[in-house]
Amino acid sequence: MSSAMSDGRKADSDRRRQRVVKAVNAATHRGGRISVSGIARQAGVDRTFLYRHRDLLALVHAAEVEPSEQDPASGASAVSRASLQVDLANAQARNARLAARIQLLEKRLSSELGEQAWRESGLGVPTDIDELQRSLTRLEQRNVELTSALEESQADLGAAREANRELTRALNQRVQADTTAS
Numbered sequence: 347m348s349s350a351m352s353d354g355r356k357a358d359s360d361r362r363r364q365r366v367v368k369a370v371n372a373a374t375h376r377g378g379r380i381s382v383s384g385i386a387r388q389a390g391v392d393r394t395f396l397y398r399h400r401d402l403l404a405l406v407h408a409a410e411v412e413p414s415e416q417d418p419a420s421g422a423s424a425v426s427r428a429s430l431q432v433d434l435a436n437a438q439a440r441n442a443r444l445a446a447r448i449q450l451l452e453k454r455l456s457s458e459l460g461e462q463a464w465r466e467s468g469l470g471v472p473t474d475i476d477e478l479q480r481s482l483t484r485l486e487q488r489n490v491e492l493t494s495a496l497e498e499s500q501a502d503l504g505a506a507r508e509a510n511r512e513l514t515r516a517l518n519q520r521v522q523a524d525t526t527a528s
Contacts (some may be wrong), residue, residue: 364401365389370409380410 369389373380385406387392396403410427 351402362391362395363399363402366391366396366399367405374409382406385409409474411479419472 366389367383369385370380372387373385378384382393382396382403386396397407503511
């Protein structure tokens with residue numbers, strides 16, 4: 347009995363396989379969109395049947411990718427799944443480039459508006475940068491002159507302190523000599 351059941355299941359599977367092949371051929375000749383669900387529906391089988399039979403699934407996927415046989419007089423162009431995927435990838439790449447460009451433009455706009463608000467508030471950098479640069483140069487030169495004068499004064503002070511020490515020593519020696527002589 348199990349042999350009869352096995353033969354019956356095999357025959358049923360063969361009939362379903364033939365229906366799937368006919369459905370794929372018919373869909374290819376019609377020129378419509380081919381999908382696993384559509385072929386399964388047309389053949390009267392469950393989608394899991396196609397997924398269990400890898401050769402049938404490969405046949406359906408090959409039919410999806412192949413351009414359909416359309417009447418050349420109709421003027422409709424054949425669009426394959428691969429070409430649609432390439433178009434989608436190109437569109438996604440373009441979207442990514444545009445998003446990056448928008449982000450850059452938003453940053454620039456934000457920066458420009460911020461600078462404009464800063465200037466209009468009166469807190470911004472004065473517009474006469476050249477005058478500020480000249481003033482800075484004059485102040486730096488004055489700083490150099492004052493530093494030089496300070497160094498010169500410190501040298502004079504050092505010399506005066508040394509002369510004062512020598513005079514104090516000489517005076518102390520004379521006072522000491524006078525006290526020892528008396």
